[in-house]
Amino acid sequence: MSSEERSLFVSESQEYLEILNSGLLQLEQGTDPELVAELFRAAHSLKGMAATLGEQAVVGLTHAMEEFFSRIRDTGESLAPEDLDVLLAACDGLEGWLAAVEKGDASAVAQAQESLKTLEANVRAGFQKLLGRHQAPAAGAGAAPESRQESAERLPMELNLYDHELLEEAARRGLTVTDLFVRLQPGCRMKSVRVFLIFRSLEQVGEIIKSQPPAQDLDEERFEDSFRLLVVSAESPDALAERVRGIAEVAEVVAQAVSAPEAAASRADREVKAASEDEAEAPQDLPKSTEGHALPKEPASLRESFLNERFLRVDVNRLDQLVNLVGELVIQRNRLLSVAEETLINSDVVEGIDRIATDLQTGVMALRMVPLRYIFQRFPRMVRDLSRSLGRKVELVLEGEDTELDRSLVHTLADPLIHLIRNAIDHGIEPPEERVRKGKNPTGRVSISARQEGNRVVIEVEDDGAGVDVAKIRRKLVERGLLSAEEVEKLSDRQALQWIFRPGFSTAQQVTDVSGRGVGMDVVRAAVEGAGGSLQITSEPDQGTKIRLELPLTLAIIQAMLVEVAGETLALPMDVISEVLRVGDADIRPLGAGRVLNWRGHILPVIDSAERLCLRAPQEELDPDGLALVLERGGRSVCCLVDEVVGHQEVVIKPVSKLVPTLSEVSGATVLGSGRVAVILNPEPWLEG
Amino acid sequence: MSGVVGHQVVIFGLGTDRFAVDVGQVREVLRTPALTRLPGAPEYVRGVANLRGEVVPVIDLRVKLGEPEGDHEDTRVVVCELDGEAIGIEVDDVQEVATLDPDQIHPAPRQWAERSHQALTGIARLDEQLILIVDLARLLKSDLELSLQALREVREEVADQVKEAPEGARQA
Numbered sequence: 001m002s003s004e005e006r007s008l009f010v011s012e013s014q015e016y017l018e019i020l021n022s023g024l025l026q027l028e029q030g031t032d033p034e035l036v037a038e039l040f041r042a043a044h045s046l047k048g049m050a051a052t053l054g055e056q057a058v059v060g061l062t063h064a065m066e067e068f069f070s071r072i073r074d075t076g077e078s079l080a081p082e083d084l085d086v087l088l089a090a091c092d093g094l095e096g097w098l099a100a101v102e103k104g105d106a107s108a109v110a111q112a113q114e115s116l117k118t119l120e121a122n123v124r125a126g127f128q129k130l131l132g133r134h135q136a137p138a139a140g141a142g143a144a145p146e147s148r149q150e151s152a153e154r155l156p157m158e159l160n161l162y163d164h165e166l167l168e169e170a171a172r173r174g175l176t177v178t179d180l181f182v183r184l185q186p187g188c189r190m191k192s193v194r195v196f197l198i199f200r201s202l203e204q205v206g207e208i209i210k211s212q213p214p215a216q217d218l219d220e221e222r223f224e225d226s227f228r229l230l231v232v233s234a235e236s237p238d239a240l241a242e243r244v245r246g247i248a249e250v251a252e253v254v255a256q257a258v259s260a261p262e263a264a265a266s267r268a269d270r271e272v273k274a275a276s277e278d279e280a281e282a283p284q285d286l287p288k289s290t291e292g293h294a295l296p297k298e299p300a301s302l303r304e305s306f307l308n309e310r311f312l313r314v315d316v317n318r319l320d321q322l323v324n325l326v327g328e329l330v331i332q333r334n335r336l337l338s339v340a341e342e343t344l345i346n347s348d349v350v351e352g353i354d355r356i357a358t359d360l361q362t363g364v365m366a367l368r369m370v371p372l373r374y375i376f377q378r379f380p381r382m383v384r385d386l387s388r389s390l391g392r393k394v395e396l397v398l399e400g401e402d403t404e405l406d407r408s409l410v411h412t413l414a415d416p417l418i419h420l421i422r423n424a425i426d427h428g429i430e431p432p433e434e435r436v437r438k439g440k441n442p443t444g445r446v447s448i449s450a451r452q453e454g455n456r457v458v459i460e461v462e463d464d465g466a467g468v469d470v471a472k473i474r475r476k477l478v479e480r481g482l483l484s485a486e487e488v489e490k491l492s493d494r495q496a497l498q499w500i501f502r503p504g505f506s507t508a509q510q511v512t513d514v515s516g517r518g519v520g521m522d523v524v525r526a527a528v529e530g531a532g533g534s535l536q537i538t539s540e541p542d543q544g545t546k547i548r549l550e551l552p553l554t555l556a557i558i559q560a561m562l563v564e565v566a567g568e569t570l571a572l573p574m575d576v577i578s579e580v581l582r583v584g585d586a587d588i589r590p591l592g593a594g595r596v597l598n599w600r601g602h603i604l605p606v607i608d609s610a611e612r613l614c615l616r617a618p619q620e621e622l623d624p625d626g627l628a629l630v631l632e633r634g635g636r637s638v639c640c641l642v643d644e645v646v647g648h649q650e651v652v653i654k655p656v657s658k659l660v661p662t663l664s665e666v667s668g669a670t671v672l673g674s675g676r677v678a679v680i681l682n683p684e685p686w687l688e689g
Numbered sequence: 690m691s692g693v694v695g696h697q698v699v700i701f702g703l704g705t706d707r708f709a710v711d712v713g714q715v716r717e718v719l720r721t722p723a724l725t726r727l728p729g730a731p732e733y734v735r736g737v738a739n740l741r742g743e744v745v746p747v748i749d750l751r752v753k754l755g756e757p758e759g760d761h762e763d764t765r766v767v768v769c770e771l772d773g774e775a776i777g778i779e780v781d782d783v784q785e786v787a788t789l790d791p792d793q794i795h796p797a798p799r800q801w802a803e804r805s806h807q808a809l810t811g812i813a814r815l816d817e818q819l820i821l822i823v824d825l826a827r828l829l830k831s832d833l834e835l836s837l838q839a840l841r842e843v844r845e846e847v848a849d850q851v852k853e854a855p856e857g858a859r860q861a
Binding site for chain 2: 331656678
């Protein structure tokens, strides 16, 4: 299997596994015949794909799963939690096997196959228990569904829209599309071998774009003695028919050209037209031969599903390459604009390039966006397992799964979110008895919601559990010597809660001191802030806890304000800047060792960015012509001093070398129109106060 | 590890001291480009430069080796690859690419090789001058404290040995 085929196989199998996983969880709420049918199809498809690879362990396991589904589909019985445990474990096993296949690690695959055998035995034992429970042993329940399903969908060979497109494409390229009807000799033994030889012979000169029955059924000899193939080739129908006739045990071959619909046919190669008298009707006119074999709804073979796909799977590296190139283009565009300004050329050309670059950038960035569903879909399963093992009752509510985020951010987010949910269940939601004592619903609630706000995405993880004990945090802060008693006094509840994310606090803390919510929270914070995001916690005793994450939509390009500080140009994310004031006009006063700004009745700490970034020694006197920027994010604000504002523009974020350590205020770098590098500032450390 | 045996090296200078680095470690050599200071970076990091769209840190080798900062007049940057990333080293001048014959190379005394974490691999005699052969990747590891003064001491130590057997080094 080539690596391309393998990745195709893997991603398709993953889809079926996801259907199985999420469907099984839904089944827990009760049996829905349509859902069960879908699960059956998913298991069946997986089995078929595994069969083409000769993966017997997978075939065995998926077959055993099919038995389960066909039984409850027919009887309407519902599954017990232990049935689901067995089936979900089977899904896990299949995932493990698939991961090994994806890596191409032969020993891991072999290992996974072994465990699949155990799982198969478990599933079979579980099935026997199910039968025992309902005291209605159904003989041959496993074999029945296949024949039933097939006879239920007797369809003529149909060409869908996509097939028509293929026909047009073939015509444009001067290729012939041939509909081949093949009948094997009655009593032909090892039909699949004949099929294999026929396929191989045809694939030497063309491509088989469709078969009826599907290739998988042919492989598994699920056909009487005849089948039809649609072949795109440079060779004529007669030549193709000759090739097939040359194979032993082929009784009859009928070949006929199929042409594209009229529109494309007008441009089509003459040969194609000449080959068939009756183009448009051709498919229907072919011998009605196949003994009523179905064209199943699910993709039957890799090739077919690939061709039928409305979506194209693209290697992520290619996409990243494209994004990098667009990044370069944006930089060059900015340079072009600054040159045009200097030389006072204001031509249409510059404007045109500017516009196209912007559109191209928007389009390419959109390609990188993926819905949060990719990580959200793992949660139901996780919550189920966790609440079962911890003896909690939890209802999980997911909202905004369609919210899109840059692919790399979605990856970064997965682990922190899992961590937060685990915390919410482990330390937030109380055991049912305790909840009842508190007068709460015995079933706790964990909700995860996502939405876009401006060019940021907000994700909230909320539970209705015990909440975090703020008094305890205060006590711990003093006990640990992290703050003095007076300092702790001055903290608002909100500020005290934020300490949960500090590394010093949470690691010193270990487990369950503050209803456990210290564990690994600093890790969550590091991941979120590393992605240019921020997080905040609010909590009410016995009402629950809410953690709010805010992330940029994309990591690659941001709107930035360019400011000058001690001779260096720095970029600040535009969305954090609320107001720009002249220092001379702003109400800045000394306070303690530092300064504060009185801004619309709020007292904000003042940060001299030159000093904080080690670019200049502290100033005794502030330059009245300097600028004071009010930065705001997530309800926190701060004032930072810069020398000058140079402008604002889109900047392409480039990573700063990992080889040299920097301040956490440095979130990246960008190349300006002048060709100079500017550091991009992450204001998050300043907003903490 | 005497990976430099018979290898091509790039020879660069820092004041009157001369260094050689395996040509395989060097990506390119350029005039020192415009630099942007990097907040919070160690003192020996002069800043970052734009190298055809890549943001590359530039190290002041003088400061890295515990010497006072130079005037940065007409300096060069040797760009090398380290852990898959580019990093620049500012030096006073880059002289030539030379092929060192095994006979010209004296391995660094063991205790020095160890003390420098193998950053100093040997000493070579070329045109009556002793050259310090260094492994840039190891030299730049930020936790390594290696002074130019110490390197000079090793060189003097080896110089005595070289005088004792001068014939071997004359075959180039």
